[in-house]
Amino acid sequence: TQLLEQSPQFLSIQEGENLTVYCNSSSVFSSLQWYRQEPGEGPVLLVTVVTGGEVKKLKRLTFQFGDARKDSSLHITAAQPGDTGLYLCAGDTNAGGTSYGKLTFGQGTILTVHP
Amino acid sequence: DTGVSQDPRHKITKRGQNVTFRCDPISEHNRLYWYRQTLGQGPEFLTYFQNEAQLEKSRLLSDRFSAERPKGSFSTLEIQRTEQGDSAMYLCASSSGQVSPGELFFGEGSRLTVL
Numbered sequence: 001t002q003l004l005e006q007s008p009q010f011l012s013i014q015e016g017e018n019l020t021v022y023c024n025s026s027s028v029f030s031s032l033q034w035y036r037q038e039p040g041e042g043p044v045l046l047v048t049v050v051t052g053g054e055v056k057k058l059k060r061l062t063f064q065f066g067d068a069r070k071d072s073s074l075h076i077t078a079a080q081p082g083d084t085g086l087y088l089c090a091g092d093t094n095a096g097g098t099s100y101g102k103l104t105f106g107q108g109t110i111l112t113v114h115p
Numbered sequence: 116d117t118g119v120s121q122d123p124r125h126k127i128t129k130r131g132q133n134v135t136f137r138c139d140p141i142s143e144h145n146r147l148y149w150y151r152q153t154l155g156q157g158p159e160f161l162t163y164f165q166n167e168a169q170l171e172k173s174r175l176l177s178d179r180f181s182a183e184r185p186k187g188s189f190s191t192l193e194i195q196r197t198e199q200g201d202s203a204m205y206l207c208a209s210s211s212g213q214v215s216p217g218e219l220f221f222g223e224g225s226r227l228t229v230l
Contacts, residue, residue, distance in 0.1 A: 004157075033218065042119075042206050042221030043158065088157050101146060101210050101219055102171065105157030 003027070004091055006106035013079055014114050021074045021109045023089035030092050032065055032072045033103065037086040079113045086110050117141065119222035121207050127228045128197055135193045136225040140209030147190050148219060149182055150206040151175065158206055164190060197229045 005024045013019055023032070031050045035043035047056050049065035049072060056063045060083075062075040072089055090103040120139045128134050140147050145166050150158035161180070162172045166187040176182075179197075184190040194201055204226045208219035 006157075035221075040223070040226070042208075042223050044221070045218055048218055090157070101148065102160050102163060103158075103219065105159070107155070108157050 004089055004104055004106035006087075006089055006109050008109060009107065010110050010112075012112045012114070015080055016078050017113075019076050019079055019111070021087055021089075021111075022071070023073065023106050024071045025091060026070065027091070028069050029104075030069075032069070032092070033090045034063055034072070034074055035088040035090060037088060037108070039086075043088055076111075079111075081113045081115050084111055084113050119207055119209050119220055121205075121222040121225045123225060124223060125226050125228075127230065129230050130199060131196055133193065133195045134197055134227060135191055136205050136207075136227075138190045138192070138207030138222060140189070140207070141211075141220055142188075144209035144211045144220070145187065146210045147184055148208040148210075149190070149192050150208065150221075152204045152206055152224070153202075161192075194227070197227075199229045202227055202229045 007022045011019055031048055033048050034046045036046055037043040047058055047063045049063055052067045052069045054065045060077045064073045076083055086108045088108045089106045092103055119141060122137045126134055147164045149161040151161055152158040160173050161176050162182050163170055164184040167184050179195045182192045204224040206221050206224045208221045210219050
């Protein structure tokens with residue numbers, strides 16, 4: 001069974017602070033996704049990382065995929081109240097070299113940014 | 116912009132009743148997924164269709180659960196003889212298979228409460 005451990009589970013910070021969320025596994029993933037989910041809604045894709053060591057930036061969000069493709073991190077600079085939500089990492093299992101999109105999700109990090 | 120739509124958004128039922136959820140994927144997407152999410156957890160994979168063929172089912176999908184995608188377009192997920200442990204958010208997602216691997220587009224979910 002492939003597991004993704006996210007930390008921390010809860011994060012409560014003030015507007016303007018920086019934060020990092022971690023996603024770790026003992027398994028290798030062909031790709032890793034980060035999603036953001038608001039209460040009562042479905043997850044919305046933020047980014048996909050595919051190559052070991054890859055770094056992607058999305059405005060104030062920076063995503064990194066570990067060299068061994070077993071871990072990832074999400075860093076938010078100068079957090080804003082609008083960043084509040086559940087952040088989920090998800091790893092793509094790779095069957096025979098062809099991805100078919102079956103994802104293993106972490107348990108999520110609940111981020112609250114106070115004005 | 117027509118995303119993934121799910122119906123109903125909320126369902127409250129008594130234990131032992133049958134419920135059915137419907138998912139309409141993004142029209143050009145040939146892959147459709149069902150996930151289940153309980154409070155405080157990330158989504159868990161239930162089943163996956165490519166066109167009308169159901170290619171994989173999770174062990175989480177007991178014999179009380181059945182999913183169909185008869186014409187390769189919309190899908191239904193039926194739960195027979197519901198139990199309180201079935202209470203969860205049922206998420207549908209779709210992908211084209213042509214985009215980067217693992218990128219799923221989720222609907223807003225159908226929240227089931229079994230009394």
